[in-house]
Amino acid sequence: MPDHAEIIVVGAGAAGLAAAIFVARRLPGRTILALDGAGRLGAKILVSGGGRCNIANRNAGSEDYCGSSRHIIRRVLAAFPPEQTVAFFAEIGVELREEEGGKLFPATGQARTVLDSLLAEARRCGVRLLTGHRVTGIQPSPDGLVVATGEHRFVADRVVLATGGQSLPKTGSDGFGYELARGLGHSLVPPVPALVPFVLDGNFHVPLSGIAHEVEIRVRAAGSDPARIRGAMLWTHFGVSGPAVLDASRHWHRARHEGRPIIVTANLLPGDDFAAAEARFMEFSARQPRLLLHNALATWLPARMADAVLASLDIAGRIPLGHLARDVRRRLLHALLDWPLPVRDGRGYNYAEVTAGGVPLQEIDPATMASRKCPGLYLAGEILDVDGRIGGFNFQWAWSSAWLAAKGLHSELAGS
Numbered sequence: 001m002p003d004h005a006e007i008i009v010v011g012a013g014a015a016g017l018a019a020a021i022f023v024a025r026r027l028p029g030r031t032i033l034a035l036d037g038a039g040r041l042g043a044k045i046l047v048s049g050g051g052r053c054n055i056a057n058r059n060a061g062s063e064d065y066c067g068s069s070r071h072i073i074r075r076v077l078a079a080f081p082p083e084q085t086v087a088f089f090a091e092i093g094v095e096l097r098e099e100e101g102g103k104l105f106p107a108t109g110q111a112r113t114v115l116d117s118l119l120a121e122a123r124r125c126g127v128r129l130l131t132g133h134r135v136t137g138i139q140p141s142p143d144g145l146v147v148a149t150g151e152h153r154f155v156a157d158r159v160v161l162a163t164g165g166q167s168l169p170k171t172g173s174d175g176f177g178y179e180l181a182r183g184l185g186h187s188l189v190p191p192v193p194a195l196v197p198f199v200l201d202g203n204f205h206v207p208l209s210g211i212a213h214e215v216e217i218r219v220r221a222a223g224s225d226p227a228r229i230r231g232a233m234l235w236t237h238f239g240v241s242g243p244a245v246l247d248a249s250r251h252w253h254r255a256r257h258e259g260r261p262i263i264v265t266a267n268l269l270p271g272d273d274f275a276a277a278e279a280r281f282m283e284f285s286a287r288q289p290r291l292l293l294h295n296a297l298a299t300w301l302p303a304r305m306a307d308a309v310l311a312s313l314d315i316a317g318r319i320p321l322g323h324l325a326r327d328v329r330r331r332l333l334h335a336l337l338d339w340p341l342p343v344r345d346g347r348g349y350n351y352a353e354v355t356a357g358g359v360p361l362q363e364i365d366p367a368t369m370a371s372r373k374c375p376g377l378y379l380a381g382e383i384l385d386v387d388g389r390i391g392g393f394n395f396q397w398a399w400s401s402a403w404l405a406a407k408g409l410h411s412e413l414a415g416s
């Protein structure tokens, strides 16, 4: 006889743990089981935010996400906004500190605090957590949903699918959850890596490794409006990383997946267009006509970067500003405003912080996170077609969608 549980949560990462806690609090005394394939829970929480876990973002709004429906993203976030994340973590003993851009971290500076507190709360609420239970199939049956792991079979009245995406697969989120969703009648927006560095062709980037500066990345892909992302970019031995690049990567991957030609460039003078940059340059040159070009450029860019730009354009850096020919100045400015980033590839799922794509939001009821395809099934977290930019937005999605799933379960099961 298979074990019976009223609710089985498949995947005990951020969304799964939160869903199990929220539902256990609303429906005390029910049998709630959380199954996870990993030997140890919460590997992704522990590595997140550089080991500090950027748990949420105070300013999270639907514009911080991409996905199959902005309207549904807005509804889900509105149901459990960042203030409620702060309140929930305070309840379970995790005080949060805010950093620049609204990023929220545990005051201890340790992701471990977040994981331990979630696990303790899940246990306190009576959730049974089973590790080493990779779910290999979920089948509707007259008795409920049959959830199969290697050796066990469970029957559940309701299942919450919270298996995440496929970024950092060694943590246990290897994309198999998408197959489980498909097996239950869902379609998929094809998954692609997101929040991932770019590998560049050529070797322009190699000597610049370690330099970071502000840019505006532009991803121009045939068939869609250009994506423009402003923020820090870090040059590395393999290419480029840093927040602006990570945020740009989902656009590049999506376009490449769809076979659309893509051009990626960086405006090295973010905020300036050609007219503004030229006016600034002319004013500078009028004030200091004897200043050498490479010294002038080094006031706008890190000095090593300025030299590399000039060398790559074959422009002599030791020429005084007052002697710079108009066509050279214009060539330089055009290049600075649209510096090519010859992207060969992203670094892949082992380096991606999140997966773009997944179960389309139109296939869930946004009031309850219930599947519109399979009765008794609920979905939460990254398995859905939602990806946030860097800065705590992806965890916020996990908490919000988990909370709504618990609310949905409660309204369905409370009377039963």
Ligand SMILES: Cc1cc2nc3c(=O)[nH]c(=O)nc-3n(C[C@H](O)[C@H](O)[C@H](O)COP(=O)(O)OP(=O)(O)OC[C@H]3O[C@@H](n4cnc5c(N)ncnc54)[C@H](O)[C@@H]3O)c2cc1C
Pocket: 010, 011, 012, 013, 014, 015, 016, 035, 036, 037, 038, 041, 042, 044, 045, 047, 048, 049, 050, 053, 054, 055, 056, 133, 134, 135, 136, 162, 163, 164, 165, 167, 168, 171, 172, 173, 174, 175, 176, 177, 352, 353, 354, 380, 381, 382, 383, 391, 392, 393, 394, 395, 396, 398
């Ligand atoms: C390096 C890194 C750093 C990050 N830093 C941040 C950050 O600071 N802030 C932020 O907001 N986001 C961050 N993210 C993203 C964030 O971690 C995810 O968006 C979030 O964890 C998604 O939660 P989830 O519960 O949906 O999926 P996951 O956290 O991936 O959890 C899914 C769980 O399901 C289990 N599972 C998968 N398949 C099965 C199966 N078949 N059977 C049983 N169990 C299964 C997995 O073992 C896993 O425990 C980071 C991600 C990475 C990789």
